[in-house]
Amino acid sequence: MHKKTILIVDDEPKTRQGLKKTLEGWADGKYEIISSDGASAAIEILKERKIHILITDISMPEISGIDMLKILKTQQQNPVVIIISAYSEFSYAQEAIQLGVLNYLLKPLNKRKLIEAVEQAVEVQEKREREGKIHKIVDERLVDVKEGERREDTPIKRAMNYVDDSLHEQLSLKEVASLVHLNPSYFSVLFKEQANMTFSEYVTRSRLQKAKNLLIVSNLSVADIAEEVGYSTSKYFIKLFKEYEGQTPSQYRKTAIISETEN
Secondary structure, three states: OOEEEEEEEOHHHHHHHHHHHHHHHOOOOOOEEEEEEEEEHHHHHHHOOOEEEEEEEOOOOOHHHHHHHHHHHHHHHOOOOEEEEEOOOOHHHHHHHHHOOEEEEEEOOOOHHHHHHHHHHHHHHHHHHHHHHHHHHHHHHHHHHHHHHHHOHHHHHHHHHHHHHOOOOOOOOOHHHHOOOOOOOOHHHHHHHOOOOOOOHHHHHHHHHHHHHHHHHHHOHHHHHHHHHHOOOOOHHHHHHHHOOOOOOHHHHHHHHHHHOOO
């Protein structure tokens, strides 16, 4: 896995070198610390590689730090940003906040406050990564269904809870209907009406969501994951997975690993 990168942007060599030295000591090799003497060069760096944390001066020739952030807003990069400046005017801080800047530090910089700000930025960046990873796994239709059933203790909610806890087992509509004391035909109609999907689709989506999670967080084989989510043969599991996700389980796992490495 590649090291994460912190980019320092400041046109003053002494400040830039001081920041780099301080952060290299703090990082102890865990982060790559790079620097740029201006916004134009920084923008090119951001086009070419992933930057996780950006520390930039506001007042720079040609393109200011604020203008650089406005340009980055139109691009795909979304580093956690810390602004440094010799200016204490509120208008700068206000505009920086509007652009999503995490912290605003005044020169001359206090080393302790700088490190505290960077550690906070690390936490924010890691939280973004976790949320992004969860978003990749989560089936939005399942989320909508569970939100709709969250408030009341209904037979359909109880059925969903049972399914969620029993994905590794064989599940039949008749069996689950019996568990919630409903006629199978009525249960089938009621489930589709309240969940906006059939019972069978709910079971499939729930199994595939669990499978996606296992593909990312475990080293289990595809065959073992198929069994873990209730499929007796990996062939059928792979077929269903590809229908819903557009790729095989192995391709999904490989894509997820590449994405994590790039982050």
